[in-house]
Amino acid sequence: MFKDFWKSTASVVLFIVTITILVDFAWENPTLQTVSTDLNNWAVIIGAFALGLGAYSLIIRHSRIISTRRTMWPYSIVLLLTMLIFAATGLITGSITSSEYGWIYSTIIQPLSSTLYGMNAFFIASASYRAFKARSTEALLLLVAAIFLMLKNAPIGGVIHPILPAIGQTIWDFVGATGMRAILIGIGIGTLALGLRVIIGQEKTPLGGAD
Amino acid sequence: MSLRETLDRNYKQIIYLCLFAVIAIPLMNPIGLPVPIDKTTRDVYDRVDSLQPGDVVVMGSNIGASIYAEVYPQYVSILEHLFRKEGVKVILVGHGTEAPIFAEKALNEIKAYDRKEYGVDFVHLGYIAGGEAAISGMCRDLHSLLNVDYEGHPLSDLPMMEDINDANDFTIIIDFTASADSQFWLNQAYAPYGTDVAFGLTAVKVPDAYAYYTAGQIFGILESLKGAAQYEVLINRPGIAVKGMDAQSMAHLFYIGLILICNVKYFMGEKK
Numbered sequence: 497m498f499k500d501f502w503k504s505t506a507s508v509v510l511f512i513v514t515i516t517i518l519v520d521f522a523w524e525n526p527t528l529q530t531v532s533t534d535l536n537n538w539a540v541i542i543g544a545f546a547l548g549l550g551a552y553s554l555i556i557r558h559s560r561i562i563s564t565r566r567t568m569w570p571y572s573i574v575l576l577l578t579m580l581i582f583a584a585t586g587l588i589t590g591s592i593t594s595s596e597y598g599w600i601y602s603t604i605i606q607p608l609s610s611t612l613y614g615m616n617a618f619f620i621a622s623a624s625y626r627a628f629k630a631r632s633t634e635a636l637l638l639l640v641a642a643i644f645l646m647l648k649n650a651p652i653g654g655v656i657h658p659i660l661p662a663i664g665q666t667i668w669d670f671v672g673a674t675g676m677r678a679i680l681i682g683i684g685i686g687t688l689a690l691g692l693r694v695i696i697g698q699e700k701t702p703l704g705g706a707d
Numbered sequence: 708m709s710l711r712e713t714l715d716r717n718y719k720q721i722i723y724l725c726l727f728a729v730i731a732i733p734l735m736n737p738i739g740l741p742v743p744i745d746k747t748t749r750d751v752y753d754r755v756d757s758l759q760p761g762d763v764v765v766m767g768s769n770i771g772a773s774i775y776a777e778v779y780p781q782y783v784s785i786l787e788h789l790f791r792k793e794g795v796k797v798i799l800v801g802h803g804t805e806a807p808i809f810a811e812k813a814l815n816e817i818k819a820y821d822r823k824e825y826g827v828d829f830v831h832l833g834y835i836a837g838g839e840a841a842i843s844g845m846c847r848d849l850h851s852l853l854n855v856d857y858e859g860h861p862l863s864d865l866p867m868m869e870d871i872n873d874a875n876d877f878t879i880i881i882d883f884t885a886s887a888d889s890q891f892w893l894n895q896a897y898a899p900y901g902t903d904v905a906f907g908l909t910a911v912k913v914p915d916a917y918a919y920y921t922a923g924q925i926f927g928i929l930e931s932l933k934g935a936a937q938y939e940v941l942i943n944r945p946g947i948a949v950k951g952m953d954a955q956s957m958a959h960l961f962y963i964g965l966i967l968i969c970n971v972k973y974f975m976g977e978k979k
């Protein structure tokens with residue numbers, strides 16, 4: 497009963513809010529603009545609130561993992577301790593640009609994070625050797641295109657021969673960009689359809705899922 | 708065990724070791740390969756170089772530790788170029804939680820606080836939560852969204868912010884990211900206000916941005932480390948990105964070599 501009431505009320509609110517924002521985009525009206533700006537600012541506040549909610553949810557979840565000694569629970573201790581140290585350092589020093597905070601970030605978080613991202617280069621190298629086989633005509637085309645694009649994206653291509661990056665650029669301009677534009681237009685149409693479904697109340701996911 | 712068996716069994720370790728050497732050696736002893744300038748980078752440079760006193764540039768960023776190597780050098784190079792321009796106002800804003808750390812790092816790296824006056828020539832707004840809604844809020848009415856800057860100074864106390872209210876007052880926006888948030892500036896600044904937008908991106912994000920570039924919706928792109936290196940050359944301040952291009956060239960050659968070996972083995976009878 498309450499769930500139905502909530503869903504219909506939320507649908508009406510959602511309809512009014514989205515129409516207000518849409519009309520404001522198309523029609524210049526000072527009152528509508530004020531209302532629309534306020535609605536937008538509420539969304540920013542909710543976004544900020546969601547960060548706190550995320551932190552709370554993370555603490556609760558990992559506290560449970562520790563208390564029930566679930567698999568890999570020591571990692572949860574590391575996570576919570578890290579959160580605590582970061583929060584305490586930020587609060588005590590009053591700024592996330594303080595030297596103490598900066599030291600923790602630049603000596604622990606940044607190298608770890610960069611290393612994880614950098615490891616992709618090694619996986620790609622291993623994959624190049626194992627997987628990039630011309631098993632079919634399509635795979636061969638993909639391989640040849642990839643080689644020309646790599647030579648386009650690194651100065652060595654032009655040093656070997658100027659024609660190599662030129663071929664890569666042609667593939668990039670006429671094949672890559674065209675394909676990507678088709679994908680983007682598809683995404684745009686899909687987003688528009690989803691938006692319309694939300695506005696007319698057909699899409700229940702933003703309201704807590706379909707029945 | 709024969710040499711071939713040893714190589715076959717430990718090929719991953721051998722590849723990793725070779726790749727490490729291929730990247731590390733050029734970084735320590737740069738070869739000095741020429742860095743050709745792409746049109747996408749040149750367009751960003753020309754637009755920044757044509758800025759006039761009083762123009763306002765918004766530097767949006769979602770730089771985090773994971774994309775630091777690719778995008779941070781772009782950010783520093785553009786900031787340096789902007790700080791060489793007399794009278795150009797710069798607003799730094801982050802839409803990623805780690806962005807303010809890198810914004811301050813970049814400001815310190817180019818000695819911004821010694822070269823220009825905070826609040827008159829540049830302002831750091833810090834991180835604003837809310838994703839696209841935050842960017843929309845900045846473009847609609849900056850002062851209704853924010854009252855203070857990153858350090859908590861009221862915006863009303865910062866002289867340069869007096870005349871900056873919405874996206875109509877931004878001359879250009881350059882966003883540095885690896886995710887979909889670059890699109891937010893197109894939706895919220897370019898589409899409704901016509902403000903010129905450019906991107907500094909990681910390599911994986913470039914293909915979809917390139918579609919907007921060829922359609923004329925963004926005026927330029929800095930494409931990963933390559934774009935950063937090209938910009939360093941253009942402003943005559945070669946740094947880590949230019950050094951990195953030698954390593955990248957060698958790594959690409961190494962990858963191509965691996966692909967060729969893989970296919971030679973495949974066609975020489977190892978199809979099974």
